[in-house]
Amino acid sequence: MILTSPRLKTPFLGFELENPFILSASPSTDELSIARRGLDAGWAGLVLKTTSLETTSVDLAYPMMSSFAGEGGIAGMGNIDLISAYHINEVAERVRILKREFPRKLVAASIMSDSREGWQSLVTILKSADVDLIECSFSCPQGSVGEEPGKMLAQSVTATERVAGWVKDAACDLPVLIKITPQVSDIVAIAQAVQKAGCDGVTASNSVPALMGIALDTLRPIPNVGGYSTYSGLTGPAIKPITLRTVAEIARHVPGLVISGNGGIMNWRDSVELLAVGAGNAQICTAVMLHGFDIIRDLTSGLDNYLQDMRINSVVDLIGISLPYIADHDSLPRQKVRSFVVEEKCIGCGRCYIACRDGGHEAISWESEKRRPSISIDKCVGCGLCLLTQPVAGCLELRQV
Ligand SMILES: Cc1cc2nc3c(=O)[nH]c(=O)nc-3n(C[C@H](O)[C@H](O)[C@H](O)COP(=O)(O)O)c2cc1C
Numbered sequence: 225m226i227l228t229s230p231r232l233k234t235p236f237l238g239f240e241l242e243n244p245f246i247l248s249a250s251p252s253t254d255e256l257s258i259a260r261r262g263l264d265a266g267w268a269g270l271v272l273k274t275t276s277l278e279t280t281s282v283d284l285a286y287p288m289m290s291s292f293a294g295e296g297g298i299a300g301m302g303n304i305d306l307i308s309a310y311h312i313n314e315v316a317e318r319v320r321i322l323k324r325e326f327p328r329k330l331v332a333a334s335i336m337s338d339s340r341e342g343w344q345s346l347v348t349i350l351k352s353a354d355v356d357l358i359e360c361s362f363s364c365p366q367g368s369v370g371e372e373p374g375k376m377l378a379q380s381v382t383a384t385e386r387v388a389g390w391v392k393d394a395a396c397d398l399p400v401l402i403k404i405t406p407q408v409s410d411i412v413a414i415a416q417a418v419q420k421a422g423c424d425g426v427t428a429s430n431s432v433p434a435l436m437g438i439a440l441d442t443l444r445p446i447p448n449v450g451g452y453s454t455y456s457g458l459t460g461p462a463i464k465p466i467t468l469r470t471v472a473e474i475a476r477h478v479p480g481l482v483i484s485g486n487g488g489i490m491n492w493r494d495s496v497e498l499l500a501v502g503a504g505n506a507q508i509c510t511a512v513m514l515h516g517f518d519i520i521r522d523l524t525s526g527l528d529n530y531l532q533d534m535r536i537n538s539v540v541d542l543i544g545i546s547l548p549y550i551a552d553h554d555s556l557p558r559q560k561v562r563s564f565v566v567e568e569k570c571i572g573c574g575r576c577y578i579a580c581r582d583g584g585h586e587a588i589s590w591e592s593e594k595r596r597p598s599i600s601i602d603k604c605v606g607c608g609l610c611l612l613t614q615p616v617a618g619c620l621e622l623r624q625v
Pocket residue numbers: 248249250251273274302303305306307308334361403429430431459460461463486487488489507508509510511
């Protein structure tokens with residue numbers, strides 16, 4: 225049973241989503257049969273994988289997926305996928321079918337082109353299919369539309385404003401989101417360009433360009449495509465902090481711009497964080513690709529229980545709730561904190577001692593006979609490094625002094 229709770233209802237650009245969870249443009253939304261199962265499973269909507277005009281050639285290279293491990297499993301996933309091999313007329317037909325089958329779900333389409341005429345034709349075709357929303361991929365390398373060929377559109381303020389304006393001119397009342405990249409020096413300027421162009425919001429903020437690794441046995445980069453590789457789009461847990469920062473910056477400095485949050489959301493806890501920094505909903509890809517559509521059950525029940533426990537009436541009240549507490553470094557309160565060993569929890573591993581000795585302030589000494597750390601209150605500055613080494617939760621504590 226999928227949870228439908230009044231607490232989870234999420235308004236979004238004139239729609240009422242049953243929950244804040246949307247499938248983002250990806251292989252999970254590329255095939256009609258797969259997309260349909262996603263909506264059936266309880267997702268509030270989807271963005272169909274990015275499509276293009278029939279004249280665009282899409283030449284994929286395989287294998288396209290890779291990952292790197294963290295302590296608890298996959299820390300980041302990489303892909304060298306491109307846009308959908310399905311072109312606009314096929315995708316428009318899928319929009320019609322999905323809208324007919326799921327009239328209450330959000331059916332959005334993602335587009336990409338390299339000319340004004342191209343962008344506007346894609347919009348016109350999708351409008352005639354009654355799509356609910358258009359998302360524009362400005363965060364893939366896209367030829368000659370920007371002033372620097374090969375760069376992402378959303379890496380240029382002027383190209384972003386110009387192309388977003390073309391799309392909105394054609395879309396008129398149809399909501400338009402621009403999917404931006406975090407790989408810029410001034411994310412606020414990009415978001416402001418989207419707003420100036422009259423678009424409704426941003427999807428913030430796609431994968432992060434990365435080199436996924438080198439295989440030690442062959443010294444070839446991964447994924448190995450016939451002996452060669454290229455840069456991947458990094459997704460999943462590794463990029464969540466980048467997404468949170470991007471969303472927070474836009475929410476703090478570009479009021480009125482709707483944000484669909486995306487990047488690194490693996491579970492309901494991550495979604496709480498994303499909403500708390502100002503995203504209006506959560507688009508998810510990697511978690512679904514690794515664990516399947518049914519994670520929607522945990523997402524919805526986990527978020528609903530959390531809201532209830534925290535006495536927060538609805539998703540809407542959570543959006544942006546943490547923003548007032550993000551400050552510039554200069555204005556952070558200066559407080560005296562120090563680290564303390566919680567004796568009954570210490571297992572005598574010595575990790576805090578080594579970290580403080582070689583990466584901190586030599587504030588922890590080691591009593592080897594008793595196998596116990598001892599913290600000098602005078603030398604400890606309260607940096608918090610030792611807490612990161614804890615083998616047992618709560619064996620060290622920071623306290624105000
Ligand atoms: C294999 C793969 C293909 C993707 N294809 C697209 C695409 O066609 N268009 C797009 O805008 N984003 C695409 N994405 C990016 C996702 O929509 C999403 O922005 C990104 O994976 C970050 O979210 P996540 O950490 O939840 O995965 C793709 C991601 C993956 C892993």
